[in-house]
Amino acid sequence: MASHEHSESACSKCPLVLPLTPAQKRRTKMSITELLDLRSRGVFDAATLATQNLKLMRSLVLQDNKNFIKVWSKTSKSPVRYELGKLYFENFQSCYSCIDSQPQVLYKLSKPSSKSEKIEDALLCQSPLENTLPSPSDHKPCLLTLTANSWLCRLSTETGEVIQKVYLSPDYKFRYLAWDLPQERFYVKSVLNKPTPLARQAGISQNTLLHFAIFHIFPLQIVGIMEINKTVFGNGVTEVNLSEGILAVSHNKSVKLYSFENLINKYMTNTLTLGEQSPCNGGGIVGNYPCGIPVNIQIKESLPVLFELQYGGDGMVEFGGFPWHYIHTPPQKKYKGTHHICSLADDTLAINGIQEMEGYSIESDAIYFHTDLSGRVLHFGPSNINMLKIRHELNSGLPCEVAEDFSITACRNNNATSTVTVTSSGRTVKRRFHQLDDDPAQETFRMLEYEDELDLLAVVAVTDEGGEGRASIRLHDNKSGELLRTIPLEEPWDETYQHELYFDRETLVHIEQKNNHFCCHVYKLHPNGTLMLYKASSQPLFQFPRPLPVDSGVI
Template sequence: MWRAARFHVYLSRRSAGMFSKDAGMLFRKNLKVFRQIILQDSRVFKKVWTRHSKSPISYESGRIYFENYRCCFSSIPSRPQHLYQLPKSSKLEKIEDVLLCQSPLVILPRTSDQAPSLLALTAHNWLYRLSTKTGEQLQKVCLSSRYKFRYLGWDVPQETFYIKSVQNKQSPTVRQAGLDNNAMIYLAVFQVFPLEIVAVLEISKRVFGSTVLDVTLSQGVLVVSHSNKTVKLYSFENIVDKFMTRRLVLGEQCQWSGISGTVGESPFGIPVNIHINECPPVLYELPCLDNYMQIGGHPWHVIFTPNHKKHRGTYHICLLKDGTLAHNGIQDMQCCSLESDWIYFHPDESGRIIHVGPSKIKCSSAQNSVTSSGRMVRRRFHQLDDDPEKETFRVVEYEDELDLLAVVEVTLRDEKGRANVGLHDNQSGVLMKTVELVESWDVTYTHELFFDQDTIVHIAQEKNNLFSCHVYKSTNERMD
């Protein structure tokens, strides 16, 4: 009790601004000052660099990647600087998907496990860990020689990720022979920091039903989509506890089905160590239009569109545990434009939901707060509007360290799309600053925009399948 009371006093004093030498407090103060500098009237975002490419360009946390991740530039300096160039590789070693792993908060025994890295999945079923600073290969894992892996995704960001195979489709010869191969998709699940195998499992039609279309993993929930417009959710933890036949460790010798080898090395790879022989309990079943759904918020909520024509164009937000409709649980933008709307959980983990339409952005809470006296407190609801005939919202990007939302509005002028980036306060939605992009924004092609502290990166596809990267930096207008 005494320790708990002291801890409570410490938190109270800290919230009042004491312990100013605390590292976290100093960091937050520095970011607050940095935000004030960025938003000063005397500072402008100036275009400092452009580079073109014949292949897609990617951006990840201060790194700009060209030539399928072979060539890397840092966007942190005043002008992007070349970091490294990987040697040319064969088609078998072509990188097909990547995830960025940031540094962990804990200290790990091996320095290489601590380093920020790029997880790269190659065409020949290898997983590489590449240093984000030098491109050096820190680790490599052979996944399988039997089935083709293609996609990487986070289960819990910076904690666990999955690698998904392509769908296993029966050939006409197999069907004519009457051989029923029920295996649909394979999932390999890993932990990061350090890289460890959790499980490899098979999603089969025999267990999950003949209507299985796709599968993914999100926040510890196995999400299985079906062709009858339903989505079923299962506890991945329960599946591991019940159906795992053996724990596997990368680099250890292993005997499996009469074959010996090293886990994660060629040609042994990583065996399937979860064999699901009966359908696990369904946590939740949703009738979803287009099998689209999201999981997020606190407590867990789910966003989906019910599978009925009267609900087309709306999104329903429900509690995951029992399906109860949340506060502000039905979102309908009522778009009269050809442009579609989109919705997602706010990445600031506030539990709010961002709903973006062609001419309107809503940011609302799916839950109510209650004070100690029992009084209901409704969180603020703010909305950004524009003239739908003149401007269209195209991108909404959250800068977590500055707590700003970057909103791209595109206007048609002189038969060309012109884009402004509005920097809005994340808590109130108030417009704090506007940045006009120099290059045009052709809405017939794909665009990406990233806002990272003092840097704005615009990646655009152009005619003849060309790509461009434009970098803007915050500078003092009076000094230029």
């Protein structure tokens, strides 16, 4: 994202913003040269400029004479993470920027002196531009890290310098960071207390399951710490998450949803402020060592349940759509392998709401609400990707209808071998199906990534060539499903290992796990072997405002 200084200097050079002429408005398409000329003369306003920039980028990415070339590779013994143009290695100790023609080191932190200082989890935070915050440092993007010894730290994304530190607790083992409201409110979760075999044998039962610490991020302020226990939430709790103000408590084959806002309003005993004394803390400073942050949300009775659902399959429940719907697999055995799309208002099954991916495969299909906020549903399988839409007629009294928007099909050899064979003894044997849908000898879809700024679907398709897997990235239009371009990857794709793919404008990042190490490959868009968007000094010719990522709404 361009800095404020860059924007101000640009505005001072082009103080006059001219409107588009009627002839220009009537034209639906312009060449890249025309768009660049109009932009240089200040014809577009800020919002239109951002839109035109992304249209330019999409057009360049889809040109056949612009190739994605692997410019950089690196191996690591620890997992590699990619976030908004940055690569993190060695458990967040090393950070590389992917903005230049190839990744460059931004900073390297000193190695922790003990295992207690190890970073357990991290979140990348982007400050809001529309708010005035108390401190200048609050406006800068930061990496929020959680260490094994319960320190919550804000690090500069450019230097790795510690901006702020908060001590959580000496008593609870916090391990996980996640967003409740993206870029607004997050939570820190402790490990789930499970009874040891000796405790079970002795009949000892622990009431406390885990603890939640909830924070506002800009500026960093504590909301409170709460305890999840068996007295309030019952036995058999397997997972607890917080998303969009909804507390989701999973049990064996069921999930219950609670209003977190109502919970705070009713059960918060004291308001806490970081850096100030609190009676809940024995007079200690909130967020300082050794006291940390006290529990100030104390639930002592059963809570009203907003929504409860029994589920089967892998236990995944998705919420989304317009109007609100949820996707689940009922627990009954006859529904195994199917996905039911139901109204959240009255649990009514939508017309054509039972979705099933026909065929045979080793890995199961996946279904979820599309992250483009269109309310559509993506049903992903090894040979087909179905984009579904939910139709709703106002005041009709009828359930919503699930209809196909478009479908993407893998390129397969339809000349399958005969299903009937004759043995040497003359016995006829008939096979039940031609082949597996994820047969490595045929083109198989392995994963899908959505690039929201370019409005493109990136589908990883893998085929077998000479006994090894070869992957290509198929770029499809998000609105129509039309195949626009195919990008081959240089490295082989071993399906026995885990893979991750990130598509970020002109950058492709492929992370693969091989035995006990990880490999990271970075591809950049080049025309004829020369990097497209950068001068020799590695300074960008132009930059685009980057919107914040949107969570998929999975609970």
